[in-house]
Amino acid sequence: MTAFTPWEGLAGGVMIGIAVIIWLALYGRVTGISGIVGGAFWHHQRSERSWRWFYLAGLVAGAGVYLRVRGALAGTYFLIDLQVGWWQMAVAGLLVGFGTRMSHGCTSGHGVCGLARLSSRSLVATVTFMLFGFATVFVLRHVVGAV
Amino acid sequence: MNKVIALFAGIVFGFGLGVGGMLDPAKVVNFLDLAGHWDPTLLFVMGGAVVVTLPAFWLAKRARRPLLTNVFRLPRRHDINWRLLTGAALFGVGWGLAGLCPGPAVAALASLQAPVLGFLAAMVVGQWLADRAGADSH
Numbered sequence: 001m002t003a004f005t006p007w008e009g010l011a012g013g014v015m016i017g018i019a020v021i022i023w024l025a026l027y028g029r030v031t032g033i034s035g036i037v038g039g040a041f042w043h044h045q046r047s048e049r050s051w052r053w054f055y056l057a058g059l060v061a062g063a064g065v066y067l068r069v070r071g072a073l074a075g076t077y078f079l080i081d082l083q084v085g086w087w088q089m090a091v092a093g094l095l096v097g098f099g100t101r102m103s104h105g106c107t108s109g110h111g112v113c114g115l116a117r118l119s120s121r122s123l124v125a126t127v128t129f130m131l132f133g134f135a136t137v138f139v140l141r142h143v144v145g146a147v
Numbered sequence: 148m149n150k151v152i153a154l155f156a157g158i159v160f161g162f163g164l165g166v167g168g169m170l171d172p173a174k175v176v177n178f179l180d181l182a183g184h185w186d187p188t189l190l191f192v193m194g195g196a197v198v199v200t201l202p203a204f205w206l207a208k209r210a211r212r213p214l215l216t217n218v219f220r221l222p223r224r225h226d227i228n229w230r231l232l233t234g235a236a237l238f239g240v241g242w243g244l245a246g247l248c249p250g251p252a253v254a255a256l257a258s259l260q261a262p263v264l265g266f267l268a269a270m271v272v273g274q275w276l277a278d279r280a281g282a283d284s285h
Contacts, residue, residue: 001184002174009188012167013195019160020196021203027148028213029220031160033250037267038274051148056253058157064257065158066165080258081173083246086265093266095241096248097273102234102282104224107248108160110235111193116200117221124227125235132239137179140244 002081020113030117032109033059034100099129149215161254167192170255172246179243230282 020031040052084092100106103125105114110129114122140146168174168188177186213219242248247255247266255263276282 002168002171002177002186002188004186005168005188006191009167009191010195012163012165012169013192013197014199015163015166016160016192017163017196017199017203019156019163020200022152022156022159024200024203024207024213026152026213026215027220028207028216028218030222031156033160033248033253034274037249037253037271041271042274042278047148051150051153054150054153055157058154058159059161059164059250059254060256061154062158062161062163063165063170063254064161066162067170067257070165080171080255080260082260082262083172083176084244086262089245089247089262089266090269092241092245092247093252093269094273094276095237095244096252096266097241097270097275098277098282099234099236099238099241099273100249101274101277103231103238104222104234106238106250107193107242108250112196112200113204114222115193116197117204119222119225121225121227121231125231128232128235129239129242132236133179133243134181136240136243137176138182141180142182 016108016112020108020116030109030113032105032113034096034106034109035104038101103129152215160250161257164251164254167195169251170258172251172255174246175248175251176243176246179246234277234282 023029023031036052036055040049040056043049105122105125110122110125115126164170169192174186174188177184178189207219245266249270252263252266252270
């Protein structure tokens with residue numbers, strides 16, 4: 001069970017929004033992490049690959065700062081609560097990678113930027129991945145009892 | 148794209164994921180667990196982000212150009228087809244299974260927990276497979 005944390009949630013969401021706004025205002029692009037990861041590896045232009053690695057490094061650094069500060073305040077290093085083991089992580093990763101590439105976006109690309117742009121395409125994508133997320137957890141937790 | 152600015156934007160995003168609780172797959176899966184101990188926090192994270200970015204995208208549509216480059220490069224596709232639906236569905240299943248999506252997965256590397264690397268490696272392979280299969284019809 002995890003605690004419902006609306007204020008931290010909102011604050012975090014606003015920060016994510018600020019990151020999106022910075023990138024939009026300066027470079028006129030949406031922020032879709034699946035595209036940033038994919039492009040970092042697979043874009044044919046080196047100039048398009050290299051900035052992406054810095055963005056991804058920033059993601060890790062920002063999260064690292066958060067985890068350390070939180071760990072210091074709590075007195076113990078904060079571990080994230082992984083839900084499944086190695087092979088399920090691999091299957092999940094494959095599905096997330098394939099699916100986000102196929103649908104051109106993820107929770108940041110479609111769910112945040114797409115919705116904020118009032119894109120019906122992103123709305124459909126978001127509703128779809130949400131529904132399948134709900135269904136998957138329902139089946140795994142309440143039907144199969146696997147997790 | 149300036150690398151330092153990219154790094155900075157990434158730091159803000161990553162820190163925001165942390166503050167919002169989205170680094171913790173348990174909170175994500177509990178959001179997706181409508182029949183169980185439902186944790187709505189993710190809705191607030193997404194809501195906070197959308198509320199703040201809505202006016203920004205509205206302004207961007209009316210602006211002539213971004214600040215540091217000459218043209219906006221916003222997605223222009225409007226079509227809703229089976230690839231969008233199937234891709235989103237597959238993504239949703241993977242997301243529900245691990246409670247991780249691309250952003251939090253990358254950021255979670257900071258937790259130094261090895262299985263995250265397994266997820267990410269598989270994710271990159273999955274993207275490559277989708278490109279090979281021409282799955283996105285580009």
